[in-house]
Amino acid sequence: xxxxxxxxxxGRATATHEAIVYQNRRINYGQLKTEINQLANGLxxxxxxxxxxxxxxxxxxxxxxxxxxxxxxxxxxxxxxxPAFTSNEISNIVQDCxxxxxxxxxxxxxxxxxxxxxxxxPLIIVVTQKEISEEGIVSYEEIKSKGKDTxxxxxYRRRDPAVIVYTSDHTGLPKGAVLTHHNIYSNTMTFAxxxxxxxxxxxxxxxxxxxxxxxxxxxxxxxxxxATLIIHDGWAGPEAVLQTIxxxxxxxxxxxxxxxxxxVGYPDSHKYDVSSLRVAFSGGATLSPExxxxxxxxxxxxxVEGYGLSETSPVVTSNPMKGPxxxxxxxxxxxxxxxxxxxxxGREVPRGQVGEIVVRGPNVMAxxxxxxxxxxxxxxxxxxxxxxxxxxxxxxxxxxxxxKKDLIIxxxxxxxxxxxxxxxxxxxxxxxxxxxxxPDAVMGEEIMAFVMLRKGEQLEAGxxxxxxxxxxxxxxxxxYISFVENLPKTxxxxxxxxxxxxxxxxxx
Numbered sequence: 001x002x003x004x005x006x007x008x009x010x011g012r013a014t015a016t017h018e019a020i021v022y023q024n025r026r027i028n029y030g031q032l033k034t035e036i037n038q039l040a041n042g043l044x045x046x047x048x049x050x051x052x053x054x055x056x057x058x059x060x061x062x063x064x065x066x067x068x069x070x071x072x073x074x075x076x077x078x079x080x081x082x083p084a085f086t087s088n089e090i091s092n093i094v095q096d097c098x099x100x101x102x103x104x105x106x107x108x109x110x111x112x113x114x115x116x117x118x119x120x121x122p123l124i125i126v127v128t129q130k131e132i133s134e135e136g137i138v139s140y141e142e143i144k145s146k147g148k149d150t151x152x153x154x155x156y157r158r159r160d161p162a163v164i165v166y167t168s169d170h171t172g173l174p175k176g177a178v179l180t181h182h183n184i185y186s187n188t189m190t191f192a193x194x195x196x197x198x199x200x201x202x203x204x205x206x207x208x209x210x211x212x213x214x215x216x217x218x219x220x221x222x223x224x225x226x227a228t229l230i231i232h233d234g235w236a237g238p239e240a241v242l243q244t245i246x247x248x249x250x251x252x253x254x255x256x257x258x259x260x261x262x263x264v265g266y267p268d269s270h271k272y273d274v275s276s277l278r279v280a281f282s283g284g285a286t287l288s289p290e291x292x293x294x295x296x297x298x299x300x301x302x303x304v305e306g307y308g309l310s311e312t313s314p315v316v317t318s319n320p321m322k323g324p325x326x327x328x329x330x331x332x333x334x335x336x337x338x339x340x341x342x343x344x345x346g347r348e349v350p351r352g353q354v355g356e357i358v359v360r361g362p363n364v365m366a367x368x369x370x371x372x373x374x375x376x377x378x379x380x381x382x383x384x385x386x387x388x389x390x391x392x393x394x395x396x397x398x399x400x401x402x403x404k405k406d407l408i409i410x411x412x413x414x415x416x417x418x419x420x421x422x423x424x425x426x427x428x429x430x431x432x433x434x435x436x437x438x439p440d441a442v443m444g445e446e447i448m449a450f451v452m453l454r455k456g457e458q459l460e461a462g463x464x465x466x467x468x469x470x471x472x473x474x475x476x477x478x479x480y481i482s483f484v485e486n487l488p489k490t491x492x493x494x495x496x497x498x499x500x501x502x503x504x505x506x507x508x
Contacts, residue, residue, distance in 0.1 A: 002156045002181040003188070003220060004073045007033065010226045017199060019223070021248060022062050022231040029226070032066070034149050039070035039140075041147030043101065046124050046138070050075035050154075053097050053164065057083040057090070057104040057112075060209045060231050063128045063140065065219060067103045072181075075154050076101075078163045079176070080210040087111045088423075088471045092174050093166050094119055097369060101126060109137055158182035164369055165212045165310040168416030176369035177311045179212070186362040187313035188220040190334055195252065195279050195321055197225035202276075203252040204244060206232045206259065207412075212314045213283055217254045227252075235259060238266035242274065249276040256284040256412025257291055258443055260303060264294040274299055279321060283308060284412030285444045286400065289327045306331060307398070309386055311378070313363040316386075317398055329397040330390075337361035341392055346381055354391045354401055358383035406497055408437035410445050415476050417447075423471045424449055424478075427464060429457040434487050434495050435478065438504040448504055449478040452487055459483070 015030030027035075048054065054071045056078055058064040064080075071078045079097055081090065083105060090111060098121050102112045106129040113136060116123045128140040162184055164176040197203075203222040207214040222229040230248050232240065241263065244250060260282060263269070280295065280303045287305045296302045304321055307330035308314030316339060319331035333339040340348055341355040349355040364384045367375035378385055389402040408415040417435035424433040432452040437445035453459055461481040468477045482503070488496040 001189075002072075002185050003162070003224070004069060005153070005156070006185070006224050007036070007069060008153065010223065014199060014226050017226060018228045020062050020065060020229050020231060025062065027062060035062075035066045035144065036069045036073060037149055037151040038144045038147035039066055040073040040151050042143030043070060043076070044074055045146065046101065046126075046143065047122075048074055048076055048101055048124075051077065051161075052100040053077045053079055054101045054103065055079040055081060055094065055097070055099040056210075057081050057085070057102065057108055058128065058210075059083055059105075060205055060233050061128075062231065063103075064209050065223075065229070066144075067140075068215070068219075069223075072162055073151055073154070075156065075160065077161045079166070080163065080212075080215070081166065082208065082210050082473055083108055084473050086471055086473060087114065089174075089473060091115055091118075093176075094123075096166075096174060097164060097176060100124065103128070103140065105129070109134075113137065156181050159366060161366065163212070163215075167310050167414065168419050173419075175371055175374060178366045178369050179313055180366050183313045183363055183365060184216065184220065185224075186336070187315055188216050188224050190336060190363075191217060191315050192221050192225045194318065194334060195221075195281070197221060197227055197252070199226035201225060201227035201251045202230060202248055203227055203254075204230050204232065204241070204248070204250045206235055206241060206253075207255060208234065211413075212310050213308065214254065216313060216315060217281060217283070218252075221252070238262045239268070242266070242269055242272040245274045245277055246272040250274075251276055252279045252281070253277060254281045254283070256444075257282055257287045258285070258411040260287070260291050260295050261442065264291055264298055269298060274301075277301055279304065281306060281318075283315075284414075285409045286328070292325075292327050304331075305329070307400070311365045311384060311386075312337075312359055312361075313365070315363065316357075316359050319397075326393075326395075326397045329393075329399050331398065332396050337363055339392075339398065340383070341390060341398075342383070342385075349391075351392055351394050354389055357386040357388045357390050357398065357400075359386060360384060406436075408435075408445050408447055410437070410440075410447065410475060411443045413475060415447065420447065420449065420468070420472065420476055420478065423468055424451060424464065426471070427459070427467050429453055429459045430464075431455075432487055434497070434500050436497060436501050436504060438480065446480065447476070447478040448480040448482070450482050450484050450487060450500060450503065452484055 011029045011033030019029045019032040020027040103126045162181045163179045166174040205218045306318035317331045319325040420435045431454045434450045440446040488499040
């Protein structure tokens with residue numbers, strides 16, 4: 001079984017059941033299946049073939065859902081990316097995966113049209129706008145309107161690539177985790193079964209759907225269950241979320257700890273009825289005891305914390321939905337997934353001792369796209385090595401204590417400091433830069449940059465942030481910038497990040 005086949009089953013069995021709610025649109029499963037078939041046929045008429053990579057640069061919308069499933073239906077590979085990425089960030093991904101088709105918004109079309117001239121492939125740009133007259137760009141609605149309502153079913157192999165999720169590697173450049181049809185289907189179905197999802201459930205999508213966590217835990221979770229997916233464009237504040245929970249009788253909500261923090265702190269929450277909510281799931285960053293306890297006290301429901309990575313489709317562990325939860329723990333391995341703690345020599349460590357989290361199971365990626373060496377290293381000895389340090393207690397619960405990787409987690413979103421350092425260092429006045437995360441009460445972590453200027457150069461923090469805006473997505477721009485005379489490095493020239501981290505207590 002796979003996601004497209006499951007959707008066909010749901011569409012046949014419950015065609016009139018509400019599938020998607022977005023603004024003033026309400027789409028049932030029969031209509032959703034028809035739209036997906038139409039777009040799938042339309043993509044094939046453009047020349048898209050099985051195995052072709054289709055880049056989807058869309059925000060939370062029905063068009064994302066339809067595009068995602070239409071690409072899977074033609075046995076293509078979905079490349080979901082943040083539509084707010086700069087042309088520099090997009091260029092790195094496009095040059096790596098060489099998509100044959102891009103589905104995006106009208107505002108993003110010029111970026112891809114410019115990139116098209118530098119990529120040696122016949123890139124087709126599909127824009128979610130009704131009327132397009134520009135050369136080299138075709139209309140999503142026009143393609144869909146010309147497609148047939150039915151689509152001949154395809155056979156899928158378990159290891160056929162379905163989605164490539166891009167993360168940053170140790171150099172700050174993007175690398176694509178290849179997730180197979182079996183990876184994403186098995187992880188979604190296990191998650192849906194753990195949280196007892198049924199067609200009566202109503203899941204609220206607020207987290208960015210181009211992240212694998214929102215795809216598995218919300219979008220796909222709702223669809224494989226025949227539930228209703230209520231879509232928000234993104235996080236618009238606690239009032240908007242509470243209004244929707246009340247109005248649409250939301251039963252399932254997923255968000256980063258930052259979102260829960262805002263909900264706990266919202267003073268007028270008593271105005272809204274949230275009694276329909278039965279699952280509040282959190283991931284992406286550590287959930288503090290204060291947020292856990294505050295949410296339970298205010299809304300009468302405990303947050304369930306879990307853990308995962310792009311390379312694992314993503315869910316690896318979770319606290320139990322029912323019964324006691326261990327605050328501060330990422331829970332136990334989900335059914336069918338093995339988790340262990342290894343030392344630096346690949347040996348299992350005793351309970352209570354810190355080591356690296358390693359994972360194996362049906363959710364673990366096939367590998368990194370076009371990166372055999374990185375794949376072999378990450379998957380050595382038959383285990384995926386996460387780079388996260390943790391210990392397992394006597395009851396089998398895991399507790400994260402540190403990250404071997406230098407990732408900054410801002411509002412539940414991973415940011416590779418090396419990517420930000422590369423951009424800052426490309427400024428003509430900058431000699432060197434170091435970027436670290438600093439604690440923040442709202443976002444969990446904020447970005448701080450320590451910058452060495454070239455001799456005789458002068459630069460204001462605001463000017464450097466403006467320079468970053470042209471080369472980095474907004475959430476990656478350092479909030480704090482400190483100009484320094486030197487950066488601590490080892491004799492081999494590596495940044496001493498632990499030493500730099502000590503400087504952050506003196507941030508502006």
